[in-house]
């Protein structure tokens with residue numbers, strides 16, 4: 139895929155599980171170059187920085203994709219890392235990089251076949267966005283993380299309030315499920331990004347499970 143053929147509007151317009159599977163089946167071999175490198179995608183590095191400052195492994199990477207966040211975590215000494223992703227083709231690329239202890243092909247919006255309290259933390263980069271995963275996944279991620287565990291997620295500004303993330307975090311904090319909640323405003327892409335989404339912003343959301 140040539141750089142100019144990549145269009146983030148396609149990713150943001152995904153409507154169904156089948157759309158997501160089809161989209162990432164085609165994109166997987168070119169994701170690192172045609173998307174991440176071409177757009178100067180900053181999010182994996184920012185999530186890894188936020189996570190590594192507070193916590194260690196074992197950590198679960200949600201929407202692991204080709205493993206860009208795992209690479210940043212490993213550079214900062216965080217291990218072991220398990221990953222979960224709906225796309226077998228994205229997982230195959232990640233597996234080839236040898237960064238993960240385990241990789242699960244699963245839909246994170248469905249009941250997760252993982253034991254309670256398996257992880258000391260949970261991370262996600264680029265997956266809580268238009269056309270992808272909404273706040274309905276958060277309760278299961280709390281379940282599989284131990285008490286006191288640390289979370290660092292990116293959430294696109296366009297879905298943060300509109301898709302109910304802000305309301306869900308407020309409710310979880312009020313009900314005593316999470317604490318130390320912070321949302322830091324970030325640019326998703328660096329100065330060399332081009333196109334209509336090059337200025338997109340979002341939040342690095344961090345919190346602890348009570």
Ligand SMILES: C[S@@+](CC[C@H](N)C(=O)[O-])C[C@H]1O[C@@H](n2cnc3c(N)ncnc32)[C@H](O)[C@@H]1O
Nearest residue numbers: 201202203206223224225228245246263264265
């Ligand atoms: C934009 S990519 C981000 C990949 C990687 N985290 C990164 O920062 O480069 C989003 C990933 O979310 C995955 N994804 C989308 N919906 C999902 C779902 N319901 N369950 C699990 N993974 C999903 C896609 O397959 C894709 O690999």
